[in-house]
Amino acid sequence: MRRGRKTANILWGSPASVLVGDFLYSKAFQLMVALENNLVLEVLADATNVIAEGEVMQLLSCNDPETTEKQYLNTIQHKTAKLFEAAAGLGAIIAGNCEDKILSMNAYGRHIGTAFQLIDDALDYESSSETLGKNIGDDLAEGKPTLPLLYAMWNGTEQESTIIRETIISGGLQHLHEIKDAIKSTGAVRYTLKLAQSEATLGLAALEVLPDSLFKMALKELALFSTVRKS
Amino acid sequence: MRRGRKTANILWGSPASVLVGDFLYSKAFQLMVALENNLVLEVLADATNVIAEGEVMQLLSCNDPETTEKQYLNTIQHKTAKLFEAAAGLGAIIAGNCEDKILSMNAYGRHIGTAFQLIDDALDYESSSETLGKNIGDDLAEGKPTLPLLYAMWNGTEQESTIIRETIISGGLQHLHEIKDAIKSTGAVRYTLKLAQSEATLGLAALEVLPDSLFKMALKELALFSTVRKS
Known part of the structure; x- marks a missing residue:
């Protein structure tokens, strides 16, 4: 499920989805x-x-429970943040802006991209399936060591730690309930959200170089929205 | 199996193979x-x-037994022939050649690409697994209506026709033996090979515009090789 609808993968199978993806990319x-x-x-x-x-x-x-916060952040810098950075920077390039505005827009995209991914990883444990429009615990099922899960493993009781470590290694939803409890009691989502908020703040600061306009306001809105979205 | 070795897909699974493919493309x-x-x-x-x-x-x-020869050829024009066409044409472009030489090289690539794919589809029924280095009957297993199979369906006995039609629809190797017999008795491989040879001849003709050189000789060799390869 994505955005509350069945994925192309479910509806038409992997080969068609991958090939149509290739076609769109081309x-x-x-x-x-x-x-x-x-x-x-x-x-x-x-x-x-x-x-x-x-x-x-x-x-x-x-499936690697030894993943560090630095490695986790490095991965999302490469993955989501880079996509947002290119999207934001290209607008400045095509509009013929000078180097420092391009760099500022790169930074804006990078920071809200990071915030977006942090929130995404938190929502995997927080939202209801209805609000989120995708399946709860997808990351857990695959054994993806995202920050909320790692934080709960680092700061939970010994028993919680062990359960989370084993679930990262094996994947699966057998312990979803206990793991959600550990994430709640350790404040793992709050911690992730705080990181997202400081990224969003850095994104807002990067907009300073732009003159005031309706477009700048829209970019500000987007940065603010990136940390409050519920789905 | 490809070229006698296990595919990346078998060795490391789909996600890693697809992602590393994306990385190489990028x-x-x-x-x-x-x-x-x-x-x-x-x-x-x-x-x-x-x-x-x-x-x-x-x-x-x-899985569509109604596929016509025209549709089959159209698909390989799009798929394999286009790849060879771009590869051949780009050499001429990068070397700074004039329009008509570029067009000739495009034609050369397109024709030997078509020949290459026709031979590939024939080898799926002809070669031994050892020579070919991939699994015999892969296309049949997936229900891919390639020319040798279609030709045998169009020209075989009523019984052969029915078996082939049903196997295209369902895929599978249960009737591999009978189908290989039908391909043999109808001359389906010979027909496919003849088509490949006329494509290779057109490819050779397209080389006429080039001055004689070691490179031209190599391109000729390649065109000739494209229809005699056994793997």
């Missing part, structure tokens, strides 16, 4: 090339490369 | 952008798009 590639702006292509090629690397990093850390 | 994308030649990017973007479309077409025709 369409996007054609649109980029049509701009005839080499810097745009460089940014997108580099971002694609970093994101692919981030996905590999995420796969490698899967 | 590396290639970076190398293309580094050339700073927009025509190169256009050719590759268009080729990627056509190939993705060809893969979708192939998926749609899977």
Whole structure:
């Protein structure tokens, strides 16, 4: 489930979903090339490369309870944050802005991308399936060591720690209830949310270089929204 | 099995194989952008798009015994032939050749790509597993209506026709032996090979515009090899 609807994968199977994804990517590639702006292509090629690397990093850390907070953050910097950074920076590039505005927009995207992913990982344990529109505990089922889970493992009772460690290794939802309790009692979601909020604040600060406008207001709204969304 | 070795998919599973594939593609994308030649990017973007479309077409025709020879050829034009066309044409573009040489090299690649795929589809029924280095009957197992199979269905006895039709619909290797017999008795491989040879001849003809050189000889060799390979 994504956004409350069945995924393409469920509806049409993996081969069709992967191939149509490739097709859409190739369409996007054609649109980029049509701009005839080499810097745009460089940014997108580099971002694609970093994101692919981030996905590999995420796969490698899967089922690894020794994952550190630094490794976790490094993975989301590569994966989600890089995508947001490229999206925000390209707007500044295409509009012909100077170097320091491009860098500021890069920073804006990077910070709200990080906030977005932190919240996403928290929502996997917090939301109801109805609000979130995807399955609760998906990350847990796959043994993905996201920050809320790691934090509860580091700060829970010995018993909670052991259960979480074993669930990261094996994956599965048998202990979802106890693990949600540990996440609650250790304040793991609160901790994750605090990190997301400081990222959003850094994102807002990066907007300072822009002149006031309706667009700047919209970007501010987006940064604020990134930490309060419930789905 | 591919080229006599276990596939990455078998060794490391789908997620790792797909992600490392994405990573390699993104590396290639970076190398293309580094050339700073927009025509190169256009050719590759268009080729990627056509190939993705060809893969979708192939998926749609899977398990469809009503596939016509025209549809089959159209799919391989999109899929394999386009890849060879882009590869051959880009050499001419990067070397700074004039339009008509680029078009000739495109044609060369397109024709030997078509020949390559026709032979590939014939080898799926002809070769021993040892020579081919992949599993015999892979296409049959998936219900892929390739030309040798379609030709045997169109020209076999009523009973053979029925077995082939049902196997395309369901996939599977239960009737591999009878189907290989039908392919043999109808001359389906010979028919496919003849088509491949006329494609290779067209590929050779496209080389006429090039001045004699060691490279031209190598391209000729490649065109000739494309129809005689056994694996």
